[in-house]
Amino acid sequence: MDDLSKTQTSEMMYSVRKLxxxxxxxxxxxxxxxxxxxxxxxIGLLGANGSGKTTLxxxxxxxxxxxxxxIYLAGVDIKTLSPKEIYKKVGLVFQNPDDQLFAPxxxxxxxxxxxxxxxxxxxxxxxxxxxxxxxxLEGLENKSVHNLSYxxxxxxxxxGLLSMGHDILLLDxxxxxxxxxxxYKMMNLLxxxxxxxxxxxxxxxxxxxxxxxxxxxxxxxSKGKFSRGGTPEEVFxxxxxxxxxxxxxxxIAELIxxxxxEDKVDFKRIPLTIGEARREILKSxxxxxxxx
Ligand SMILES: Nc1ncnc2c1ncn2[C@@H]1O[C@H](COP(=O)(O)OP(=O)(O)OP(=O)(O)O)[C@@H](O)[C@H]1O
Ligand SMILES: [Mg+2]
Numbered sequence: 137m138d139d140l141s142k143t144q145t146s147e148m149m150y151s152v153r154k155l156x157x158x159x160x161x162x163x164x165x166x167x168x169x170x171x172x173x174x175x176x177x178x179i180g181l182l183g184a185n186g187s188g189k190t191t192l193x194x195x196x197x198x199x200x201x202x203x204x205x206x207i208y209l210a211g212v213d214i215k216t217l218s219p220k221e222i223y224k225k226v227g228l229v230f231q232n233p234d235d236q237l238f239a240p241x242x243x244x245x246x247x248x249x250x251x252x253x254x255x256x257x258x259x260x261x262x263x264x265x266x267x268x269x270x271x272x273l274e275g276l277e278n279k280s281v282h283n284l285s286y287x288x289x290x291x292x293x294x295x296g297l298l299s300m301g302h303d304i305l306l307l308d309x310x311x312x313x314x315x316x317x318x319x320y321k322m323m324n325l326l327x328x329x330x331x332x333x334x335x336x337x338x339x340x341x342x343x344x345x346x347x348x349x350x351x352x353x354x355x356x357x358s359k360g361k362f363s364r365g366g367t368p369e370e371v372f373x374x375x376x377x378x379x380x381x382x383x384x385x386x387x388i389a390e391l392i393x394x395x396x397x398e399d400k401v402d403f404k405r406i407p408l409t410i411g412e413a414r415r416e417i418l419k420s421x422x423x424x425x426x427x428x
Pocket of ligand 2: 189190191231308
């Protein structure tokens with residue numbers, strides 16, 4: 137990540153410099169965090185429970201007071217931006233959907249953002265129905281948000297953001313609590329927004345199996361500090377480091393790593409996805425058949 141330019145450009149969506157934060161009870165949650173995110177990137181903040189992911193996202197959305205360091209949003213110091221200016225540009229989804237949903241019905245909840253942005257009722261309705269369709273909650277418009285299941289409430293929060301059409305999304309564990317298919321669909325939806333609409337996505341997660349398939353770049357948080365960063369391949373090729381910070385390798389990478397190091401099977405690289413693993417295994421089988 138050192139190769140990223142330190143200069144302010146319009147292509148830089150977030151530039152966070154030497155951020156530190158202590159909660160009022162004295163908990164030192166972030167130490168000297170610096171990160172840079174370019175327009176159109178899909179970035180993961182990966183870390184164990186309590187490592188500081190939520191705190192960092194909240195600081196980036198200017199929801200914490202007394203943060204040390206600097207945060208630039210598209211080149212502008214967020215200290216100079218009003219909550220409304222940040223709200224228009226950045227969408228934050230909270231980790232717990234119950235901190236986010238508040239309107240009596242699903243429709244009203246998802247409509248809150250676009251209504252507040254000044255769209256007329258016809259446009260609001262269009263945006264709400266589109267967003268609910270994207271997260272597969274269509275038909276539940278009149279249901280009370282309290283009566284939705286946990287996974288449905290998680291998706292309702294995402295719909296609330298989609299209806300606003302932000303350039304930047306900060307997502308705190310968007311897939312936590314979703315079933316495996318729901319998790320996969322959510323990541324596909326985020327990837328689609330990222331690739332097709334150019335939305336910059338920064339998501340906190342501890343889901344190591346999904347991460348490599350979707351993300352461009354990862355920052356690993358441990359006890360409030362960044363310990364590693366880079367592409368998923370770069371980050372996951374050091375299993376000992378991952379164990380030290382209470383994370384494991386993706387299952388598929390762990391299997392190949394053990395075959396390579398404990399059973400001396402000749403793998404040139406450690407794949408991170410099933411597709412790559414399949415290719416590597418076939419290659420290795422071919423070589424050993426020829427050799428035998
Ligand atoms: N409101 C608060 N007041 C005091 N300490 C807090 C508060 N919120 C979080 N912390 C502490 O700050 C540290 C980082 O917490 P944070 O919620 O950012 O971690 P996280 O990486 O999001 O964890 P998780 O994976 O469990 O969501 C933890 O030690 C936590 O106890
Ligand atoms: Mg959290």
